Amino acid sequence: MAADRLTSALLIGVLVRRAAAAGGFATVLVKGDENSGVILVQTLERGQETGLFERIPDYEGGYRLAPCGPALDAGPLALAQYIERRRRADPDLWIIELDIAEAERFAAETICS
Template identity: 35%
Template structure:
């Protein structure tokens, strides 16, 4: 039995958590309603973005990992990566969350 929360509910929860923390959230790419992969783009105080994705672990669990960091010298590389991911996988959700304290938000909400 799959105990995974449907993707659309999980995405809604992340956006609400960002709002509750005084931040903002929006869906950049709407994926498959129930089972799509979710990518979280975290932006701290309108600065550079960090991309998180839940990756399968050897023990069968799934853990959020930082997979890409936007660099100021080449910001477009980050956007190009997101475009490629949404093109390659039409089921992927891309959610942007803007919060004041990225590390705390990740620790408290991406577990």
């Protein structure tokens, strides 16, 4: 691990604390590998699902959030099935639920650099 790379656990902790400080809510649904687990962010705004995003490397040496999973109109069963498949394929996966205004932007500002 490079010295300048933050661990997944640290990034998740920062996201949870920043969300609380901003009046939002974040909770860890699935705890993954402390150091390098993939991070999925399930975004909500006032309890309404707004998307599922994965933190992925970008071409500039940083990270970005990319939409993943089924379309919102596919329903909660499709989302649950997608998450279960991802967890089976990657037991080191983190899943965090984030309920705050402009959740995708908020998460990107916090965990993508």
